[in-house]
Amino acid sequence: MAHSGINVLFEGRNLIRLFGGLWTTVEIAAVALVLGLILGVVLGVLRTFPSRLLRFVLRLYLEFFRIIPTVVLLFLFYYILPKQMGVNLPANQVATLVFALWTAAEMSDIVRGALISVPKHQRESGMAIGLSRWQLYRYVLIPQAVSLELPATINLVTRVIKTTSLLMLISVMDVINVGQQVVEANNQKYPTGVFWVYGIIFVMYFVIDYPLSWWAKRMDKKRLERANG
Amino acid sequence: MAKEIVKVEHLEKFYQKRHVLHDINFSVNEGEVVALLGPSGSGKSTLIRCLNGLEPYQQGEVTFNGEKIVPTEKNWQKIRQKIGMVFQSYDLFPNLTVLDNILLGPVKVQHQSKEAATASAEKLLDQVGLREYENAYPRQLSGGQKQRIAIVRALALNPELMLFDEVTASLDPEMVRGVLNIISNLAQDSNMTMIVVTHEMNFAQQIADRVLFLEDGKILEQTKGSQFFEQPQTDRAKAFLDSMDF
Numbered sequence: 410m411a412h413s414g415i416n417v418l419f420e421g422r423n424l425i426r427l428f429g430g431l432w433t434t435v436e437i438a439a440v441a442l443v444l445g446l447i448l449g450v451v452l453g454v455l456r457t458f459p460s461r462l463l464r465f466v467l468r469l470y471l472e473f474f475r476i477i478p479t480v481v482l483l484f485l486f487y488y489i490l491p492k493q494m495g496v497n498l499p500a501n502q503v504a505t506l507v508f509a510l511w512t513a514a515e516m517s518d519i520v521r522g523a524l525i526s527v528p529k530h531q532r533e534s535g536m537a538i539g540l541s542r543w544q545l546y547r548y549v550l551i552p553q554a555v556s557l558e559l560p561a562t563i564n565l566v567t568r569v570i571k572t573t574s575l576l577m578l579i580s581v582m583d584v585i586n587v588g589q590q591v592v593e594a595n596n597q598k599y600p601t602g603v604f605w606v607y608g609i610i611f612v613m614y615f616v617i618d619y620p621l622s623w624w625a626k627r628m629d630k631k632r633l634e635r636a637n638g
Numbered sequence: 639m640a641k642e643i644v645k646v647e648h649l650e651k652f653y654q655k656r657h658v659l660h661d662i663n664f665s666v667n668e669g670e671v672v673a674l675l676g677p678s679g680s681g682k683s684t685l686i687r688c689l690n691g692l693e694p695y696q697q698g699e700v701t702f703n704g705e706k707i708v709p710t711e712k713n714w715q716k717i718r719q720k721i722g723m724v725f726q727s728y729d730l731f732p733n734l735t736v737l738d739n740i741l742l743g744p745v746k747v748q749h750q751s752k753e754a755a756t757a758s759a760e761k762l763l764d765q766v767g768l769r770e771y772e773n774a775y776p777r778q779l780s781g782g783q784k785q786r787i788a789i790v791r792a793l794a795l796n797p798e799l800m801l802f803d804e805v806t807a808s809l810d811p812e813m814v815r816g817v818l819n820i821i822s823n824l825a826q827d828s829n830m831t832m833i834v835v836t837h838e839m840n841f842a843q844q845i846a847d848r849v850l851f852l853e854d855g856k857i858l859e860q861t862k863g864s865q866f867f868e869q870p871q872t873d874r875a876k877a878f879l880d881s882m883d884f
């Protein structure tokens with residue numbers, strides 16, 4: 410009798426290995442997000458400054474990370490750059506770096522968009538009471554931008570988490586990579602195991618991403634209601 | 639002789655190629671109330687915004703309190719705490735309570751102690767009858783209330799000059815009176831120096847020591863308030879007053 414496929418999960422240390430892989434994924438995503446979001450806010454603020462050169466350079470940075478597919482970025486940073494520059498970073502760190510830089514690029518656009526959509530009169534009222542540029546951002550513009558940008562930021566976070574499924578391509582032992590190994594190792598014994606393994610990975614991603622995307626939607630709806638009410 | 643608070647000499651302002659202010663010359667003495675009148679698009683807002691550096695100008699000099707202003711952003715930033723400005727759209731900061739809106743300037747810009755600044759803010763709030771709203775957020779206030787708070791926010795910095803740009807133009811009619819009264823009191827009781835842009839001719843007549851009449855970016859006449867509304871010197875001003883049903 411063929412074994413029921415679901416038992417592949419409980420064979421040996423399979424489940425623990427899958428959760429270990431998930432942890433690697435989450436760790437990379439979390440560190441990259443924290444670094445990327447902070448850097449993104451700084452870059453977003455800089456992109457609203459008058460200096461054309463600065464804006465141009467930061468715009469190039471954004472377009473570079475936006476246009477080039479993440480897979481290519483991962484290969485570039487993992488296989489190509491180290492050879493050219495003689496540095497050798499472990500795959501996990503390369504992945505964290507790539508995701509952080511990508512998050513920063515996208516975040517800079519979100520922050521810039523939110524900052525420039527704060528009404529011009531707010532800026533002028535702040536200037537009229539003598540605020541310096543830094544104070545204007547600190548007390549008036551950034552707090553208002555944050556509430557505008559929060560849904561877009563959460564959406565970015567869910568996108569980044571989803572995209573971590575590419576990590577296996579540079580042989581990070583993330584949850585997908587572990588899953589693949591589990592499937593291959595148990596192929597003989599559990600021919601249908603593949604469904605269960607990828608099924609549980611699906612559930613894992615869903616459990617992390619769905620609440621975030623639900624939260625973003627709810628906030629957007631609330632904001633629209635407030636704006637129309 | 640009265641002290642000159644502001645003096646404008648040969649000021650020229652362009653928006654790109656468009657010449658919107660032509661050779662503007664005038665001065666305002668301490669305690670004087672100047673009404674800046676003129677048809678829509680004549681350049682009133684632009685002129686008043688040049689006086690606290692919100693708009694750059696291409697030529698001419700602005701002197702504040704006897705000092706010629708070197709128009710850099712840093713200099714303007716210092717001078718702005720001495721020049722209060724209230725706009726048509728009452729722009730309180732929606733992320734801050736009424737009290738925090740008022741305290742931002744005194745505490746962060748002028749580095750007053752929070753206690754002292756709060757005490758003066760509350761006194762000003764009492765004067766405009768809004769003390770009970772100090773912990774409310776702007777969205778909980780009516781337009782008239784917001785505009786009164788905006789005036790308090792400007793006054794909290796102890797300015798030497800106040801600029802008002804059509805501060806009642808977007809208010810419901812029943813709110814207008816209260817805001818105008820505050821400005822009148824400021825002129826009469828506190829002897830505040832101010833430049834007022836308004837479409838309310840009765841109000842202008844009541845408070846203006848002097849009227850500057852602006853058309854197409856030029857000052858066509860400068861006349862004493864008592865005289866302007868009875869006997870304007872130019873036909874253009876006469877036509878303007880007629881068009882305002884005055």
Ligand SMILES: Nc1ncnc2c1ncn2[C@@H]1O[C@H](COP(=O)(O)OP(=O)(O)OP(=O)(O)O)[C@@H](O)[C@H]1O
Nearest residue numbers: 653656658676677678679680681682683684685804
């Ligand atoms: N940011 C701008 N860019 C280009 N032109 C402008 C700008 N702001 C104002 N103008 C033009 O400058 C002229 C003067 O405008 P301003 O707003 O100062 O007039 P105003 O007297 O305040 O009019 P209103 O009574 O309608 O408020 C107008 O012709 C206007 O179209």
Ligand SMILES: [Mg+2]
Nearest residue numbers: 682683684804
């Ligand atoms: Mg105007």
